[in-house]
Amino acid sequence: MEYKEKIEKLLNKLKSMDNFVITTHKSCDPDGIGAELGLSFLLEKLGKRNSIINPDKTPERYLFLDPKMRLTHIDPEKLFSTENKNVIIVDNSDIPRIGDVQVYLNEAKSNLISIDHHDGVENFEGLFCFPEVGSTSEIIFELIELAGYKPDYITAYAIFAGIIVDTGQFKYRKTRPRTHQIAAKILELHQIPQEELIRTLYEDASYKVLLLKKDIYSTLNILPEEGIASVEIKREFLNKYGFTSNPAEGLTNDILGTSGINMAVSFVENDEKSVKLSFRSKGKYDICKIAKEFSGGGHTNAAGAFAEGSLEYVKAQVINKLKKLYLETKDAI
Numbered sequence: 001m002e003y004k005e006k007i008e009k010l011l012n013k014l015k016s017m018d019n020f021v022i023t024t025h026k027s028c029d030p031d032g033i034g035a036e037l038g039l040s041f042l043l044e045k046l047g048k049r050n051s052i053i054n055p056d057k058t059p060e061r062y063l064f065l066d067p068k069m070r071l072t073h074i075d076p077e078k079l080f081s082t083e084n085k086n087v088i089i090v091d092n093s094d095i096p097r098i099g100d101v102q103v104y105l106n107e108a109k110s111n112l113i114s115i116d117h118h119d120g121v122e123n124f125e126g127l128f129c130f131p132e133v134g135s136t137s138e139i140i141f142e143l144i145e146l147a148g149y150k151p152d153y154i155t156a157y158a159i160f161a162g163i164i165v166d167t168g169q170f171k172y173r174k175t176r177p178r179t180h181q182i183a184a185k186i187l188e189l190h191q192i193p194q195e196e197l198i199r200t201l202y203e204d205a206s207y208k209v210l211l212l213k214k215d216i217y218s219t220l221n222i223l224p225e226e227g228i229a230s231v232e233i234k235r236e237f238l239n240k241y242g243f244t245s246n247p248a249e250g251l252t253n254d255i256l257g258t259s260g261i262n263m264a265v266s267f268v269e270n271d272e273k274s275v276k277l278s279f280r281s282k283g284k285y286d287i288c289k290i291a292k293e294f295s296g297g298g299h300t301n302a303a304g305a306f307a308e309g310s311l312e313y314v315k316a317q318v319i320n321k322l323k324k325l326y327l328e329t330k331d332a333i
Contacts, residue, residue: 003130007142010128013113014043014143017086020050023101025092027245027276028054030201031135033065034162035090035115038140040070041155042147055099059245064200065158074100089114091136093121093129094297115139117166117174119288119299134174137162141182156190161197168253169198172301202250208241213248215240216266220255223319226326227262229255230319232311235269249278256280263287263322267315270306275314279303285329290321 001009022039024032036052043050054073058066085104089095093116095102095109105112112126117133130139137159144151151159163183167175170183186192219232233246246268255264263285268276277294279287281301288303296305307314 003132006128006130007139007146010113010115011143011146014048015046018048019085020048021085021087021101021104022050022052022090023054023087023098024090025094025097026055026099028056028058028062028071029091029165030062030065030158031137031162031166032091033058033062033071034135034137034158034160035140037066037070037155037158038137038144038151039088039090039115041151042140042144042149045144045149046147053101053104055097055101061247065161067154074103076100076103086111086113088112090116090140092116093118093124093127094295096295118297120292120297132174132176134172134176134179135163135166137166138179138182141186145185150189151186153190156186157192157197160186160192161201164198165201168302172299174299205247208243209247212237212241212243213251216248216251222261223323224260226323227260228319228322228326229258229261229264230315231255231266232315233266233268234311235271246276252278252280256282262326265318265322267311267318269311272310273308275307275309275311277305277307277314277318279305284332285325287322287325290318290325293321294318 020043022036024036040050040052052071054071057073058071087104089098092098093114114127115136116129117131117136117139119131121127121129133139141159160183163179167179170179215237216231216233220229222229231251233248238246252264252266255261263281266278270276277291277296279291281287286300288298288300291298291303291305294305294307296303298304
């Protein structure tokens with residue numbers, strides 16, 4: 001199905017339904033937030049009831065994208081009626097990653113729509129995946145425009161932030177001419193303070209973040225032959241500086257920017273039994289394959305997952321898989 005035809009089909013499906021729960025993956029990011037707020041704006045314009053319910057709290061560093069506090073998180077002890085709800089997952093098609101929000105899905109999952117842009121997604125009824133697109137926020141903007149509406153400032157701001165982050169500030173390979181056109185349309189509609197937004201997303205940090213990075217870099221391990229680099233974000237580091245979540249998420253990108261590094265991975269220790277994995281790569285090194293082995297996903301050059309086990313155990317597994325990927329890929333580059 002062609003891109004335009006798929007967008008039109010999705011819009012018609014939304015028009016034919018009502019009473020939506022909008023959600024995204026755990027640890028939501030700017031693209032998920034931009035897509036959620038944009039979709040909620042569209043549904044309201046279409047006269048559709050909707051609410052945004054995420055599997056967990058919005059990371060503190062992204063709260064500024066939701067000034068009206070539209071994003072809520074699920075509390076299993078305070079559930080409202082789950083009957084006659086339709087669920088829309090944005091920026092994600094991996095159902096387990098919506099956590100307890102799954103309670104709103106019926107047994108056959110016939111009330112589910114997934115709007116995604118990730119690579120290698122397994123097809124299912126209700127999936128609208130656009131793997132050629134750099135961000136889900138772009139898809140939502142297309143829907144709003146196709147329906148004949150213009151996003152208000154808050155919606156446009158969040159969508160613009162989603163595009164900025166998921167295209168790597170327009171650097172990643174999925175940045176299309178259309179991506180720039182959408183960004184330009186947003187800037188024509190509203191005076192988005194780009195410099196301030198990018199600084200808030202990437203640069204504004206307390207001195208404690210610098211101290212945290214110092215500790216993280218003390219764990220830096222490089223395999224020069226394969227060009228594999230890894231760092232550990234231990235729970236003791238976060239506790240030491242009073243962080244409940246990792247404020248140094250961009251570190252993996254920074255490491256990958258080093259000459260001679262083909263693949264980078266950060267291991268974020270959630271607790272003694274689980275680790276969050278953040279992968280980045282260059283060229284044809286498809287680290288999404290590795291993420292999928294841990295029930296994660298993403299793109300060829302940017303992916304993530306959660307792994308069960310101690311940090312040491314998970315790290316050994318992942319590094320071995322990255323070495324294997326290097327051997328399988330190096331001659332093809």
